[in-house]
Amino acid sequence: MGKFPKRAAMTLGTVAIASLLLAGCATSGTSAGGTTSAVSKADITKAMNTPATITFWTWVPKIQSEVNLFEKKYPKIKVNVVNLGQGATYYTKLESAISAGSGAPDVAQVEYTHLPSFELSKNLKDLAPYGAADVKSQFSASAWNLVASGNAIYGIPQDSGPLGLLYRTDILKADGVAAPQTWAEFATAADKVHAADPSQYLTDIPSSNGSAFLGLFQQAGANPFSYTGGKTVNINLNSATGKKVVDYWSTLIQKGDISTDPDFTDSWYQGLASGKYASWVAAAWGPVFLQGTAAKTSGNWRAAELPQWTAGDHASGIVGGSADSVLSSTKHPIASAVFTQFLNSDKQATLDFATQQFLFPTTAATLSNSEFSDQKSPFYGGQQVNKVFAGISSKITGQFGSLPFMDQVYDSFNTTLGKAMANGGTGMDAGLADWQAAVVKYAKAQGFTVTTN
Amino acid sequence: MSETIAATTAARNAKAPRRRRNETKRKQTIAAYAFVIPFLLLFLLMLVVPLVYSGYLSLFRSQLIGGLTFVGLGNFIQAATDPLFLAGVLRMAFFLVVQVPIMLALSLLFALLLDSGRLRFPRLIRLGIFIPYAVPGVVAALMWGYLYGDFGPFSQLAHFLTIPAPNFLGAGTALYSIMNIVTWGWVGYNMIVIYSALRSIPTELYDAAEMDGAGAIRVAWSIKIPAVRPAIILTAIFSVIGTFQLFNEPKLLQSVAPNVIDGAYTPNLYAYTLAFTDHEVNYAAAVSFILGIVIMIVSYVVQLSTQRRERAK
Known part of the structure; x- marks a missing residue:
């Protein structure tokens, strides 16, 4: 090798290292989305009449038709819809675009559980100064709670996932079991169903789904997480209420009356279609999903409230759902904020979301709109399923917080409590304690101050 | 030492033909590198640069609270x-x-x-x-x-x-x-x-x-x-x-x-x-x-x- 290439290699190396160092220094310089003083009506009117193009990242299919309604009302504002599909890669893309400092959208769909992590990095604009508080009264309280953090509002609720029970009325009837109203009745029913046919289970409580299990926590009145910005997180999975829920399922799993198969896998789909599971604790997006998965069992399913801890109660939890948020890097904050409000509160747009894309509504107007709530579904024997879930949604009270790192919370569920569930339900108490310990350990390693109230 | 002197003398004596040979050799060398450059570029971009970058990354610790700190070999x-x-x-x-x-x-x-x-x-x-x-x-x-x-x-x-x-x-x-x-x-x-x-x-x-x-x-x-x-x-x-x-x-x-x-x-x-x-x-x-x-x-x-x-x- 001659002299030239060696020197060239060294130069290239230096350039590479230098550019890396530069890249390292140029960490996201986006300004905080902290409180700004209220924007006046005149400013809003002016902005909405100034030509602008905003980019909107989402995973809702065919959302263009609802966006068209906005563009019709505000012809000066163009919305560039980018559909990136749902899942973990969506957030990876969003985080990458934000930290790259360019290419991030103005408006992004974000699940409620992921709002705190973007709130933590100060990438969300507080929508309160842009008139968001004015639309508050149109939304169900349970959905609004999920976007509000103190006085700040970090998104406008788009859809929600109140929990209900979808069950096979034919199987229950054959086993002489009435639809369970309380968890005590549910336990007796589980015993009967499994005794009648050992290959059948009243339900499947997946050992792979921390998010669904937290829904059961919420129904029982536990609120294990809270984060209100800043450095402190509250983590209390191991509360008395949490233990009550865990003990209940531990008993049923140890008896072998309930299965713990991982959900959203091939055999889980077949289990729903073949009658292996006689019910599914499902969020409001579940009923339509189930129709596609278990088409052969059409007519045999019914929807109901979750069984209650105390007879006569109407408690439930929320699993899933998302909001539309404005990123603090946007150059068109007013147009973006108005867009999120219009899209999720306009009468026609929200009704279309509910009836075309089957997003479970968050506005009182759509929840009670007969076009939505009176829909009869042959899959559920002509039952007005939407009305059932609308009823559930209206009765959800109380707060249910998320941590800025829910992915880690769900992941550690699988190796702690979920593992104990999969191992036959013994040691679930210890599993719950391990889960708590794992989440606390992670939070501390990430520099948070942890409280456990 | 004497060998070097001998070599130099020999080189001086055979100066003219050596230069021509050098020229063809240099041409061949350039051609060889030209052929290798596409590989070399990809190799650098896709392998060496990411490797150096992740080596650089591995010397830091990032926390959700507190951000990036240099920790040397702490991660290792x-x-x-x-x-x-x-x-x-x-x-x-x-x-x-x-x-x-x-x-x-x-x-x-x-x-x-x-x-x-x-x-x-x-x-x-x-x-x-x-x-x-x-x-x-x-x-x-x-x-x-x-x-x-x-x-x-x-x-x-x-x-x-x-x-x-x-x-x-x-x-x-x-x-x-x-x-x-x-x-x-x-x-x-x-x-x-x-x-x-x-x-x-x-x-x-x-x-x-x-x-x-x-x-x-x-x-x-x-x-x-x-x-x-x-x-x-x-x-x-x-x-x-x-x-x-x-x-x-x-x-x-x-x-x-x-x-x-x-x-x-x-x-x-x-x-x-x-x-x-x-x-x-x-x-x-x-x-x-x-x-x-x-x-x-x-x-x-x-x-x-x-x-x-x-x-x-």
């Missing part, structure tokens, strides 16, 4: 004592000791059978054994996920016979089930490597052996296997690397057996989980580097031990 020290990482490495070492010999023995056996010329439809059989390698790893893992699953043929058969269904993805069995998938997928590939080495053995050797009265098995043992030794070592080293980098199969089976195959099941999966679930990109980079070093050491040990055996002969 942490990884060297991280029980999750070490358990993954040990699991893969066990995998290596059990699965690789089985796979290579099967590959060698099939290659020898094909080479013996005693099989009917040898091309069909060769293709049949090779085809699993052509199936993308992702598809293969999904397929096996179904076969191992609750509604797969084995469970259905057990159900039909009213015996308890085997749990292929339990805490004690999952690793062996993954070994099975990897073996199924890679036997054909290794077989082809060994088989092509077998085809290049001069046939005179076989004639000589036959003259000496050696049977087919003796020929295989004393001529064929020693002759393809380098090919076997090559497949062994590839398998060492492949084993420690195991990712696709456990990652895909994770959705079916999430409580057994955790985020730290294999070292590579651990690096992935750290980077994408735990937001610890810097620590993930350090773990990847240590994994690379482990692979280099084990590969070197494999090569060294076979060489020593060769020399001992």
Whole structure:
């Protein structure tokens, strides 16, 4: 090798290292989305009449038709819809675009559980100064709670996932079991169903789904997480209420009356279609999903409230759902904020979301709109399923917080409590304690101050 | 010293022809580099730069609260004592000791059978054994996920016979089930490597052996296997690397057996989980580097031990 290439290699190396160092220094310089003083009506009117193009990242299919309604009302504002599909890669893309400092959208769909992590990095604009508080009264309280953090509002609720029970009325009837109203009745029913046919289970409580299990926590009145910005997180999975829920399922799993198969896998789909599971604790997006998965069992399913801890109660939890948020890097904050409000509160747009894309509504107007709530579904024997879930949604009270790192919370569920569930339900108490310990350990390693109230 | 002077004098004497030769040589050198540049550029961009970058990343620690801090070799020290990482490495070492010999023995056996010329439809059989390698790893893992699953043929058969269904993805069995998938997928590939080495053995050797009265098995043992030794070592080293980098199969089976195959099941999966679930990109980079070093050491040990055996002969 001659002299030239060696020197060239060294130069290239230096350039590479230098550019890396530069890249390292140029960490996201986006300004905080902290409180700004209220924007006046005149400013809003002016902005909405100034030509602008905003980019909107989402995973809702065919959302263009609802966006068209906005563009019709505000012809000066163009919305560039980018559909990136749902899942973990969506957030990876969003985080990458934000930290790259360019290419991030103005408006992004974000699940409620992921709002705190973007709130933590100060990438969300507080929508309160842009008139968001004015639309508050149109939304169900349970959905609004999920976007509000103190006085700040970090998104406008788009859809929600109140929990209900979808069950096979034919199987229950054959086993002489009435639809369970309380968890005590549910336990007796589980015993009967499994005794009648050992290959059948009243339900499947997946050992792979921390998010669904937290829904059961919420129904029982536990609120294990809270984060209100800043450095402190509250983590209390191991509360008395949490233990009550865990003990209940531990008993049923140890008896072998309930299965713990991982959900959203091939055999889980077949289990729903073949009658292996006689019910599914499902969020409001579940009923339509189930129709596609278990088409052969059409007519045999019914929807109901979750069984209650105390007879006569109407408690439930929320699993899933998302909001539309404005990123603090946007150059068109007013147009973006108005867009999120219009899209999720306009009468026609929200009704279309509910009836075309089957997003479970968050506005009182759509929840009670007969076009939505009176829909009869042959899959559920002509039952007005939407009305059932609308009823559930209206009765959800109380707060249910998320941590800025829910992915880690769900992941550690699988190796702690979920593992104990999969191992036959013994040691679930210890599993719950391990889960708590794992989440606390992670939070501390990430520099948070942890409280456990 | 005197040699240098002599050389200089000689160079001075042969100045004119030397210059012309130098010129053609330089032209050739430039041409050679021109040919290599496309590779070199890609090599730099796709390998060297990311490597340097992740090396740089591994020297920091980023926290959700507190941001980026320089920690020097802190991440490496942490990884060297991280029980999750070490358990993954040990699991893969066990995998290596059990699965690789089985796979290579099967590959060698099939290659020898094909080479013996005693099989009917040898091309069909060769293709049949090779085809699993052509199936993308992702598809293969999904397929096996179904076969191992609750509604797969084995469970259905057990159900039909009213015996308890085997749990292929339990805490004690999952690793062996993954070994099975990897073996199924890679036997054909290794077989082809060994088989092509077998085809290049001069046939005179076989004639000589036959003259000496050696049977087919003796020929295989004393001529064929020693002759393809380098090919076997090559497949062994590839398998060492492949084993420690195991990712696709456990990652895909994770959705079916999430409580057994955790985020730290294999070292590579651990690096992935750290980077994408735990937001610890810097620590993930350090773990990847240590994994690379482990692979280099084990590969070197494999090569060294076979060489020593060769020399001992």
